[in-house]
Amino acid sequence: NAGVTQTPKFRILKIGQSMTLQCTQDMNHNYMYWYRQDPGMGLKLIYYSVGAGITDKGEVPNGYNVSRSTTEDFPLRLELAAPSQTSVYFCASSYPLDPGQANTYEQYFGPGTRLTVT
Amino acid sequence: GEDVEQSLFLSVREGDSSVINCTYTDSSSTYLYWYKQEPGAGLQLLTYIFSNMDMKQDQRLTVLLNKKDKHLSLRIADTQTGDSAIYFCAETPYNAGNMLTFGGGTRLMVKP
Numbered sequence: 001n002a003g004v005t006q007t008p009k010f011r012i013l014k015i016g017q018s019m020t021l022q023c024t025q026d027m028n029h030n031y032m033y034w035y036r037q038d039p040g041m042g043l044k045l046i047y048y049s050v051g052a053g054i055t056d057k058g059e060v061p062n063g064y065n066v067s068r069s070t071t072e073d074f075p076l077r078l079e080l081a082a083p084s085q086t087s088v089y090f091c092a093s094s095y096p097l098d099p100g101q102a103n104t105y106e107q108y109f110g111p112g113t114r115l116t117v118t
Numbered sequence: 119g120e121d122v123e124q125s126l127f128l129s130v131r132e133g134d135s136s137v138i139n140c141t142y143t144d145s146s147s148t149y150l151y152w153y154k155q156e157p158g159a160g161l162q163l164l165t166y167i168f169s170n171m172d173m174k175q176d177q178r179l180t181v182l183l184n185k186k187d188k189h190l191s192l193r194i195a196d197t198q199t200g201d202s203a204i205y206f207c208a209e210t211p212y213n214a215g216n217m218l219t220f221g222g223g224t225r226l227m228v229k230p
């Protein structure tokens with residue numbers, strides 16, 4: 001398994017441009033997530049999905065959109081990029097951690113996309 | 119809302135023990151995790167503990183949980199240069215096991 005893959009690895013955008021960050025997982029996980037990581041900060045949840053066709057907002061959704069047409073893919077769309085969106089973006093998927101303990105999941109992370117908006 | 123706090127930086131010498139601390143505010147936190155992030159990579163799950171436990175040991179890793187003080191620690195015995203990374207504490211409430219709240223991360227530097 002390749003796990004969680006993200007493209008591109010790096011990108012520089014001008015203010016007002018748009019782009020899509022791609023995320024694919026080959027582990028057949030239902031749950032997928034997008035986080036952003038700002039320097040010295042923890043991860044903030046942007047959007048998540050509990051399965052194909054279902055998405056929901058996380059803590060910091062403004063300026064972003066997502067879709068989940070298949071189990072494997074969970075792209076993140078930035079419309080009208082702003083300098084405040086300069087960050088490292090991580091996609092993750094999750095799977096039950098311990099069958100003996102309900103409601104515990106391990107999240108598997110992609111390598112990240114480093115985005116700079118100037 | 120939930121809040122998870124960690125100190126920013128820890129420096130130790132190779133062979134010493136490292137202790138990384140974390141405090142959280144959500145009293146409904148049921149599962150607590152430690153993730154490791156190596157340079158240029160995503161996070162990987164190191165270990166986890168359930169709130170009905172006080173301690174969990176896994177090879178060189180020892181996790182201690184003080185529920186009363188809402189304090190979690192990760193001890194790494196015989197710290198090696200390969201342990202240099204950022205360590206994130208995360209918690210999740212019982213009714214939302216998929217939703218993690220992360221601390222800001224502690225950067226561990228191991229000097230030879």
